[in-house]
Amino acid sequence: MIENILSIFLNMKLTLQIQLLPDATTGQKLKITIERFNEAANWLAPKAYERKLANKFALQKLYYSDLRHLFGLSAQMAIRCIAQVVEAYKRDKNVQPAFRKHASIPYDQRLYSFKGIDRVSLLIQGKACWYPHRTCGSEIHQPNLCRVWTL
Numbered sequence: 001m002i003e004n005i006l007s008i009f010l011n012m013k014l015t016l017q018i019q020l021l022p023d024a025t026t027g028q029k030l031k032i033t034i035e036r037f038n039e040a041a042n043w044l045a046p047k048a049y050e051r052k053l054a055n056k057f058a059l060q061k062l063y064y065s066d067l068r069h070l071f072g073l074s075a076q077m078a079i080r081c082i083a084q085v086v087e088a089y090k091r092d093k094n095v096q097p098a099f100r101k102h103a104s105i106p107y108d109q110r111l112y113s114f115k116g117i118d119r120v121s122l123l124i125q126g127k128a129c130w131y132p133h134r135t136c137g138s139e140i141h142q143p144n145l146c147r148v149w150t151l
Helices: 001-012 022-052 056-070 077-089
Strands: 018-020 113-114 119-124 127-135 149-150
Touching: 018 119, 022 056, 022 077, 022 119, 022 127, 056 077
Parallel strands: none
Antiparallel strands: 018 127, 113 119, 119 127, 127 149
């Protein structure tokens, strides 16, 4: 009985909605990262559409290094960009996907991590940056300035 209950809790996913609280400089860097990611997705989308490619691995083999060099994406950002384009293309193969300049971008566990209860580390412009944040419904945690280091 206890094993069954424990198994249920171990397999549950927790969704946490947070609001980032960057200072003006790091907020601008995050905005540029979002713009570059979506610019790269808009560059890749017509290529996938023209070739009728809905396979992440095939697109990765063809365009991964171009995404890294042309748009300055980190390795994992380039992989997420390819996946984003493929997912959009698979939804409707009769329409070439398009991405808004400031559309959200997917961050997976390789691109972010929580640093205690009041900070999150995000990869922006190839560097990890710590942001103070607040969890929705809670008071604002003590703000920290962004700490940047080269990976």
